[in-house]
Amino acid sequence: MTQRDILIVGAGLAGLFLALKLAPRRVTVLSQAPLGLASSSAWAQGGLAAALAVDDAPDLHAQDTIAAGVGLVDPAIAALIARDGAARVMDLAALGVPFDRTPEGTLAQSLEAAHSRPRVVRVSGDLAGKAIMDALIAAVRTAPHIELIENAQAVALLQGANGDVCGVLCRNACDEAALPASEVVIATGGIGGLFAVTTNPAEALGHGMAMAAVAGALIADPEFVQFHPTAIDVGRDPAPLATEALRGEGAHLLNANGDAFVSDLAARDVVARAIHLERAAGRGAFLDARAAVGAKFPEHFPTVFAACMAAGLDPRTSPIPVAPAAHYHMGGIATDAWGRTTLAGLSAVGECASTGAHGANRLASNSLLEAVVFAHRIAERLRDSSAAKTAPPTSCPAPPALPEPARGALRACMQADCGVVREHAGLARALARVDALRESIGPANALVAARLIFTAALARKESRGAHFRSDFPDANAPQRTFLTRADALAAST
Numbered sequence: 001m002t003q004r005d006i007l008i009v010g011a012g013l014a015g016l017f018l019a020l021k022l023a024p025r026r027v028t029v030l031s032q033a034p035l036g037l038a039s040s041s042a043w044a045q046g047g048l049a050a051a052l053a054v055d056d057a058p059d060l061h062a063q064d065t066i067a068a069g070v071g072l073v074d075p076a077i078a079a080l081i082a083r084d085g086a087a088r089v090m091d092l093a094a095l096g097v098p099f100d101r102t103p104e105g106t107l108a109q110s111l112e113a114a115h116s117r118p119r120v121v122r123v124s125g126d127l128a129g130k131a132i133m134d135a136l137i138a139a140v141r142t143a144p145h146i147e148l149i150e151n152a153q154a155v156a157l158l159q160g161a162n163g164d165v166c167g168v169l170c171r172n173a174c175d176e177a178a179l180p181a182s183e184v185v186i187a188t189g190g191i192g193g194l195f196a197v198t199t200n201p202a203e204a205l206g207h208g209m210a211m212a213a214v215a216g217a218l219i220a221d222p223e224f225v226q227f228h229p230t231a232i233d234v235g236r237d238p239a240p241l242a243t244e245a246l247r248g249e250g251a252h253l254l255n256a257n258g259d260a261f262v263s264d265l266a267a268r269d270v271v272a273r274a275i276h277l278e279r280a281a282g283r284g285a286f287l288d289a290r291a292a293v294g295a296k297f298p299e300h301f302p303t304v305f306a307a308c309m310a311a312g313l314d315p316r317t318s319p320i321p322v323a324p325a326a327h328y329h330m331g332g333i334a335t336d337a338w339g340r341t342t343l344a345g346l347s348a349v350g351e352c353a354s355t356g357a358h359g360a361n362r363l364a365s366n367s368l369l370e371a372v373v374f375a376h377r378i379a380e381r382l383r384d385s386s387a388a389k390t391a392p393p394t395s396c397p398a399p400p401a402l403p404e405p406a407r408g409a410l411r412a413c414m415q416a417d418c419g420v421v422r423e424h425a426g427l428a429r430a431l432a433r434v435d436a437l438r439e440s441i442g443p444a445n446a447l448v449a450a451r452l453i454f455t456a457a458l459a460r461k462e463s464r465g466a467h468f469r470s471d472f473p474d475a476n477a478p479q480r481t482f483l484t485r486a487d488a489l490a491a492s493t
Contacts, residue, residue, distance in 0.1 A: 003180040004028045004147075006382060009154045009168060009208065010187030013041035013129075014350030014371035016136040018185060020095075021379030023145045030170060030179070032153035032203060035137045040189050040200050040351070041368070045126035045243035045303055048092070048372075049119050049365040050085030052107055056117040058082035065366060068114045068267055069359020070465040071478030072221070077337060077356040081366070081373045088372040089121055096135045099123055111248040112364035114267045118248070120365045125300040126243045132368070152177075153207070155445065157184065157215040157346065158393035165215065165345035169396050176398055183345055183382060186212060186333060187375075190351040191225065191449055192238075195326035196415035199231055199241045205402070206449025208352035212333045213448055213485040214399070218342040220354035221331035221481050222449075223456035226362050226466045227420050229271035230287050231325030232307055239325045240307035242287050244268075244364050249300075250292030254319065255283040269361045269466045272324040276420040279323060286319035324420050328367055330358040330466065331456070334482060339378035347382075349374045356480075360465025400442040410437065410450060418457060423471045427458045448485065455488040456481045 006022060008015045011031035019027050051061040061082035066073045089107070093099060099121045100108040111118040123131040140146055151172055158167035158178060167180035188208030192200025213219050230246075230253075231239035247253070247264040253271070255261055255278050262274035275285040289297070297305040297316050308315045333341050333348040335355050341348050350371045357370045402410070413433045417426035431454040438447045462476040463469050 003182065004167075005181070006183045006185065007168060007179060007181035008185045008187055010189060010350070010352070011035055012187060012189055012350060012371075013132060013136065013368060014375050015185070015187035016133075016140050017372050018187065018349060018375035018379055019146050020136065020139055020143060021376055022383055023143065025383050026145055026147070028147040028149060028179070028181070029140070030152055030154055030168070031148065031150045034150050035140070035148070036133050040192070040204060041129050041133050041371070045129065045241055046112055046245050046365045047110070047120040047122040047128040048089060048368040049112075049115065049363070050089045050121060050369060051082060051117070051119055052086055052089065052121070053109060053117060053119065056119055058085070060116055061085065061119060064114060064116050065357065065363045066359075068361050068363040070361055072359030072464070072480050074356030080337065081357055081370050084373045084376070085369050088369070088376060091376075092132060092135070092372070095139055097123065097132050100125070110245045111265070112244045113247065113265045113271065114363055120245065122245065124302060126245065126303040128368070154188075154211065155207070155398050156396050157211050158396050159215055161394055163216065163343065165343050166393050169398055171398065178393065178396075180393065183347065185339070185347040185349060185378060186352055187348070187350045188352045190329040191453070192326040192329070194411060194414045194446060194450055194453075195419070196411040197231065197323065198238050198326040199228055200238060200326065202238070205446040206329075207445045208348070209332050209452065210445035210448035212341060212343070212346065212348065213452060213488075214443070215343060215346070216484065217346065218334040219331070219452055219483055219485075220334035221456070222329075222452040222483075223460050223467050223481060224330035224358075224360050224465060225326055225418070225453070226268055226328040226330060227272040227324040228327035229268055229275050229324050230322040232304070232311070233321040233323040234311035234313065236311070239323070240304070242304050242320055242322060243301065246287060246289050246293065246301065246304065249289070251287055251289035252292075253322075254286050254288050256286070257283060267361055268364065269468070272420050273468060275322060276324055285322050287322050288319040289315055290317065290319070328362055330354070330360065330362055331453075331481070335374075337377070338381050339374050347378050349378055360467060400444050402441065402444040402446045406437050406441055406444075407446065410434065410446060414450060418454060421468050421470050422457055423469060424458065427454055430454055431458065452483070452485070452488050455491045456483060459491065
């Protein structure tokens with residue numbers, strides 16, 4: 001078997017930006033689908049937060065990040081991503097990302113929830129993710145130091161006798177193959193596909209977090225799942241998104257009676273719970289952008305406009321029905337400030353990682369920022385290091401795939417019992433369901449990820465940020481969660 005130098009598992013923003021930054025060191029990128037087709041990055045609408053304006057500063061951005069995270073953000077990490085944000089935006093612009101500009105030629109920036117300043121750079125209103133991914137894919141396809149392997153999914157980490165990570169076991173439509181590597185970086189995205197209502201691709205099932213956990217890596221804060229408050233409620237799976245930038249432009253949240261029920265630019269967890277309660281009470285929730293955007297919809301927010309029109313709804317003349325949807329995972333594989341995990345030879349970057357940047361509630365548009373900042377830092381650490389010969393891996397059985405009926409059952413119990421509002425009985429019931437599926441199917445990666453989330457959610461007997469327990473509505477002293485897969489398997493309800 002040929003040993004690769006650096007193997008990046010995942011081809012979203014974090015993985016591709018890292019691959020480009022590693023030049024001239026040889027790197028292989030493993031993508032479970034053709035580039036761009038299974039990445040949440042391409043669906044990001046809001047943009048990328050960075051303190052660029054004359055009345056803004058990295059310190060202010062860091063303060064907003066810390067406040068949004070409700071006591072669990074690492075202040076040093078918040079300062080780091082805020083400080084490096086402007087440089088990484090310039091990196092993307094140099095790659096050809098056509099960020100919106102003012103008539104004077106400076107980068108246009110919009111206001112999003114819980115930011116104290118307009119600091120989100122966008123592309124055509126709501127096309128930032130697609131534009132960034134288009135630019136990265138074009139650059140990656142022509143980069144001589146990058147090898148692409150598409151349509152193959154990593155399912156397990158290879159380890160030497162000492163536990164060091166030394167490659168991955170991957171699966172395609174026909175067979176399985178071992179890919180040894182000197183360094184492995186997991187950049188597989190999040191867990192939204194575990195929920196019945198999500199804005200994420202179906203492939204976002206927490207496989208990266210699960211593979212790392214099975215190998216023995218430390219996992220941080222898996223209970224914290226951010227629900228975007230304004231998914232467009234038109235029965236599509238995944239649910240299309242009505243970007244927060246609409247509220248930044250002056251759109252308002254109303255119920256069916258036309259009454260306002262929450263501050264439009266409150267933190268995401270606050271808005272998501274308010275919408276959840278209005279819907280539960282039968283009053284519904286709608287985003288009214290008729291006055292704020294109106295006739296400008298097709299050019300200012302083309303993605304939202306197209307999604308609404310495809311559902312037979314014209315947002316220029318009608319309010320948009322909205323509902324909370326699983327959107328972003330603040331938890332994941334625990335890393336340090338350089339992207340290192342607790343396993344030698346393994347790094348993690350992007351949504352699958354938990355760096356301490358987001359705490360209990362991610363600040364809007366900090367996800368793309370964190371991805372590029374940490375990708376740059378991992379590249380700085382690995383670019384000039386020598387490739388180490390790794391020991392032959394020990395045998396590594398492949399986990400079973402999750403059959404579609406089981407996936408549907410898992411999504412249903414995650415949605416019902418681990419959603420915007422949680423309580424002990426529901427979490428315990430869902431955990432028992434996950435264990436029953438594991439008994440019948442085996443330790444599929446999605447089930448490993450789900451058990452980590454349920455275990456941590458049961459253990460956190462308080463309400464904090466995106467984790468709201470109706471049976472424990474108050475907050476305790478702030479404390480992050482750290483656990484291993486062994487901890488999760490040993491935990492009881």
